[in-house]
Amino acid sequence: MSIISDLREVQRLAEARRRRNLSLTSFHLGDLLPEIRSAHFADEPRTVDVAFVNHGSLACLVYDDLAAHIYVHQVLNHPDTPAEVFRLVFCHELLHLRIEPAEVDGRLVQHTPEFWQAERQLCQERSAAWCWIWCNLGDCLRLRPKLERIDVLRNWRAVWSRARLDLAACQELTAPHLAELEASGW
């Protein structure tokens, strides 16, 4: 990417984060986040909030010493997105506050083996949630292994409008490929 396109991308991201979207989920996200915090992150001193944004990666965390903001892409903002998916997103993002990036094979990475191990321990729904994500949204997701994130492509609105399979159906279809998909982080 050139410097100009990098700057445009930064501007688009900032604009998306200013324009937060109303939640369309079938449950109250405002209840789920505190539930996960008190169960697994009671020692976290920062305030944490969540917002849906229509640009950027599938989910990301921006934080300073006082506050953390979880930005979730609009492609997940749907009545059929199961709570298990948000439990995984919240556990994952909150773990970034606890587990520092570290050098692995000469490269500084956010998703260290310790990070994945902690995520497996905290989030029982992890595999089911990953399967659901890849099965239903895979057509608009792009793995960016070197950047350690999953980008949402421009066709996401078409994917959002499709009918979605449930967790059990997705697990049956996607489970054999899960190991290679989940290893890239987000």
Ligand SMILES: [Zn+2]
């Ligand atoms: Zn991450």
